[in-house]
Amino acid sequence: MAGIAEMALGIATTLRSGIAPYPLPVELWGYAPEDAAQLVKFAIDECVDAGIVLREIRVDPVIVHELTGSKSEFGVFHRDVPISADTACRGRVDIYRAKTESRGL
Numbered sequence: 001m002a003g004i005a006e007m008a009l010g011i012a013t014t015l016r017s018g019i020a021p022y023p024l025p026v027e028l029w030g031y032a033p034e035d036a037a038q039l040v041k042f043a044i045d046e047c048v049d050a051g052i053v054l055r056e057i058r059v060d061p062v063i064v065h066e067l068t069g070s071k072s073e074f075g076v077f078h079r080d081v082p083i084s085a086d087t088a089c090r091g092r093v094d095i096y097r098a099k100t101e102s103r104g105l
Helices: 006-018 031-047 059-068
Strands: 024-027 054-059 075-078 081-085 092-097
Touching: 006 024, 006 031, 006 092, 031 054, 031 059, 031 075, 031 081, 031 092, 054 059, 059 075, 059 081
Parallel strands: 054 081
Antiparallel strands: 024 092, 054 092, 075 081
């Protein structure tokens, strides 16, 4: 199994390619909730650093719980990217890329 940092880089590379499905589903079977939460944060970091604009990330509610420490949370933000709890995302993450990219100077 690839490491979390490598997976995050792969997600950013796939999104950058322009041929990724919308949303990009990432299966998390075999990952502990704390590892899945770390993967989500690392993927956001990689995308933001690469100038890939993310609209939203929908995750299994267990991951939101891991990120916030509270079962009452419906979502959270990481680097201004909303991470929403979605019961339809059991065992996976859905990554929604924005239609426009940021422009670096």
